[in-house]
Amino acid sequence: MRHINPKTMTSIALSFGLVASFPVAAETTMRIAHLNPPEPTESHSGAMTAVFKQLVETASSGDIQVEIYPSGQLGEDSDAINQVRQGVVESSISSAGGIAEHYPPIGVFDMPFAFPNIGVATEVISLDSEFGQTLADDIHAETGLKVMGLLDSGGFFQFTNSQRPITSPEDMDGLQIRTMTLPTHEAMINALGAEATPLAWSEVYTALETGVADGQMNPIQQTAFANFDEVQDYLTISNHVITPYVWVVNEDFYNGLSAENQEILDWASDIAVDAGRSMSRIIEASDEGLPQLAENMEVNTLSDDARQAFQDAAQPAVRDVIEDRYGEKGTELLNAMMAAIEEANE
Numbered sequence: 001m002r003h004i005n006p007k008t009m010t011s012i013a014l015s016f017g018l019v020a021s022f023p024v025a026a027e028t029t030m031r032i033a034h035l036n037p038p039e040p041t042e043s044h045s046g047a048m049t050a051v052f053k054q055l056v057e058t059a060s061s062g063d064i065q066v067e068i069y070p071s072g073q074l075g076e077d078s079d080a081i082n083q084v085r086q087g088v089v090e091s092s093i094s095s096a097g098g099i100a101e102h103y104p105p106i107g108v109f110d111m112p113f114a115f116p117n118i119g120v121a122t123e124v125i126s127l128d129s130e131f132g133q134t135l136a137d138d139i140h141a142e143t144g145l146k147v148m149g150l151l152d153s154g155g156f157f158q159f160t161n162s163q164r165p166i167t168s169p170e171d172m173d174g175l176q177i178r179t180m181t182l183p184t185h186e187a188m189i190n191a192l193g194a195e196a197t198p199l200a201w202s203e204v205y206t207a208l209e210t211g212v213a214d215g216q217m218n219p220i221q222q223t224a225f226a227n228f229d230e231v232q233d234y235l236t237i238s239n240h241v242i243t244p245y246v247w248v249v250n251e252d253f254y255n256g257l258s259a260e261n262q263e264i265l266d267w268a269s270d271i272a273v274d275a276g277r278s279m280s281r282i283i284e285a286s287d288e289g290l291p292q293l294a295e296n297m298e299v300n301t302l303s304d305d306a307r308q309a310f311q312d313a314a315q316p317a318v319r320d321v322i323e324d325r326y327g328e329k330g331t332e333l334l335n336a337m338m339a340a341i342e343e344a345n346e
Helices: 006-017 044-059 077-086 096-100 104-110 118-124 130-143 183-191 201-210 220-225 251-255 259-285 290-296 304-344
Strands: 028-033 064-069 091-095 145-152 158-161 176-179 195-198 215-218 234-237 244-250 298-301
Touching (some): 028 044, 044 091, 077 096, 077 145, 077 244, 104 244, 118 304, 130 145, 145 251, 158 220, 215 220, 290 298
Parallel strands (some): 028 091, 234 298
Antiparallel strands (some): 091 244, 158 215
């Protein structure tokens, strides 16, 4: 975790114990956009922003007011990031799909079956890791956006579909699978014999309901809160991809804050990211996650042999895309990520 000046420890302690009422007119307003539900118990973004708002407003004695715009109120991920870059909005918490339009090399995370478990993923996808800080620095250099936090998108991606159980690559044949607009995701799905169908998040439920897409892939919590079990019959625990959510802030906004308020944002975002990670794990295990989906869907888990078959089919295609589209930087970033995974797994 980033270093916290001992002088701020009193403010931190107070912010955990107080929920105060402050004057409406704050010195500074920080607006945060994200696509997920606002309730802290329904999404990691909801948990993060709720915790961050309480900590920042309390520790700053109301000098900073945090306004949260969830559920895509300010547009899709890429739109919100554009607004942050332009200074229209101060901050956003965005998926890899949204970040990719501004920082394409984020696609290195789409290497299938690269992460062996959630513990390794948590260690690598973090500003506390050397790789995570390198990634954040490069995003900053390429986009001008300061990275406030890195965390997983809610857990490993799993496959769902309305046609049949998926237990081997052959079961993917001919299925139309919705993906984010990421060439790496499209290459992975196509390499497995299915047909990638890139769609914006707001279009996915209708596409599954009407048969425009047969299936999709997302973490358990996104699948649950989107009610995809209403329009999907089969869930496969594949753990094939885990991608980052990236929390960014407008650099001019951040630099315009006092040193004290910058420090408040730094430690508050660290704590909020921890809360988001924890909420993801809670949702997955609770009645709002996998148990809820299992009531309406047939659940299958890939065997070790099947996982290897999926990996062998998909990894070469994704590596080719990374090397072709993202060049030397993408290849170096991918190799650095794989090395970080290996080290974390030792």
